[in-house]
Amino acid sequence: MIVSLYGLEGEFVKLAVMNSSHTKELFNAAKDASIWRHLPKTIQVFDDMQLFVNEAIEKMETGTEIPFVIIDKQSDEIVGSTRFLDISNFTRSLEIGWTWLTPHVWGTKVNMECKYLLLKYCFEKLNLIRVQLKTDEQNIRSQKAIERIGCKKEGILRNHMIRKDGTxxxxxxxxxxxxxxxxVKHQLENTLYRK
Known part of the structure; x- marks a missing residue:
């Protein structure tokens, strides 16, 4: 699976393939603890982000994941990250996940356009037949955002993971x-670009 090293760009966001030079800006964007409430990792200190980035790059080098930084075009700042993971050429599918955003862009068009660019690339360039997303059942905000994109809810994986607190x-x-x-494409374009 090939993704241009130049990334993807829309009207509101740019997605660049993650590299180690992004670590400091990612850390600055990740300081709000509420970002990590429903994610398996927590970024508290710079070393946590360095490990996060290094692990993402290692997985990219093995071909199992492709991590991106999300850049808000208005401020030209990194405001989060997302990934392609569970990449399967055999089943022509992947998952979009590990998405997190700094809170000041929550509720803006940043996440929706990010997903639009990724989905468009998946279906129109990679010729995939399925893209999945998943979230914690307790993360209602994320569920609503995924549903606004036009994703279909398939079900619940019970006891799928163990949270940081052991639950x-x-x-x-x-x-x-x-x-x-x-x-889905028409719905997203109407929502994002309707004048």
Whole structure:
């Protein structure tokens, strides 16, 4: 699977393939503890972010994940990251995940356009037949954001993960398949770019 090293660009965001030079800006964007409430990792100190970035790059080098930084075009600052993961050339599918954003862009068009660019690339360039997203069952804000994109809820994986506090996490699974893409694309474009 090939992704241009120049990344993807829309009207509101740019997505650049993550590299170690992004670490400091990612750390600055990741300081609000509420970002990490529903994610398996917590970034508290710079070394945590360095490890996060190094692990993402290692997975990219093995071909299992492709991490991106999310750049807000208005401020030209990194405001979060996202990834392609569980990449399968055999089943022509992948997952979009590990998405986190700094709180000041929550509720803006940043996340929606980020997902639009990734989905467009998946279905129109990579010719995938399925893209999935998942989130913690307790993360209602994330579920609503995923549903606004046009993803279909498929179900819940019970006791799917163990949270940092030791409690069990149920994960809600969503997908878009190739037959959904045209209508999802039009819906996203109308929401994002309607003048």
């Amino acid at each position: 069990y996490r149920n994960s809600v699974i969503y997908s878009i398949i190739e037959n959904d893409w045209i209508s």
